[in-house]
Amino acid sequence: MITPALPPSREPSRTNSTEESITAWALAARGGDPDAVDLFVRALHRDVRHYVTYLGADPQSADDLTQDTFLRALGSLQRFEGRSSARTWLFSIARHAVIDSIRYRSCRPRLSDTDDWESAAEHTQPCDLPGFEEGIALAELVGALPDDRREAFVLTQLLGLPYAEAAHASDCPIGTVRSRVARARTSLIEWLDEAERGAPLAVAA
Structure with missing residues (x-):
């Protein structure tokens, strides 16, 4: 499990x-x-x-x-x-x-449509970051987040920036950063559960 x-x-x-x-x-x-x-x-x-x-x-x-x-x-x-x-x-x-x-x-002009x-x-990303369990890479799941939630999650949860400083870097209110991080975490936990069940990834809106 x-x-x-x-x-x-x-x-x-x-x-x-x-x-x-x-x-x-x-x-x-x-x-x-x-x-x-x-x-x-x-x-x-x-x-x-x-x-x-x-x-x-x-x-x-x-x-x-x-x-x-x-x-x-x-x-x-x-x-x-x-x-x-x-x-x-x-x-x-x-x-x-x-x-x-x-x-x-x-x-x-785009030379390639491949998004790698x-x-x-x-x-x-170091392989000892949280989420590298049984072949599931956190980076892949984070990549499926909407841009604003991904940025907030990366700044605060992976790069360790305090919420106030993340808000400054992102040019948005601190409450917005907190909300984006919370929603990102909710999506990631749901996706990890889906991956465990072998269900297709449902991209967050």
Whole structure:
């Protein structure tokens, strides 16, 4: 029997010292410290790549969007004042990079109708994340969520952003983020139950 193994329904949090260090590196990088730039990029590179992948980037564009995110961030450091955490600030930039990429692609002819999002997510997601039981990949189920719920779930439940910061990164009220996460969790638990019974996946509306 497959037991639905989703993260607990609570706001995950990273240690204050870690977040303070990352923000301090961003502020030091703003002042021209090359070591701080390196530390800042290394600390958040993996999370940014996971985030853009969960927002729909394919394997090739995920790397490009991650690089674009950091290029935008480093070019905008003079405007970063530390009012929010550097992680929240960077995820907001990543989100805009993905949106710009989608807009750009929508104006160009599609070369292929193949959507390999699930494969990309599974290859970039650590296999010890909740949901990898008896061959069921959480990434595949998360990929079936509507875009807004997927983003809220990924930011809070997989990347560990507090709800308030996820709301800031997503440019929406905190109550909206809570609602989206709750609805995403409900759908995922239902889908895990359906997978156990061998029922077809019912995509959330």
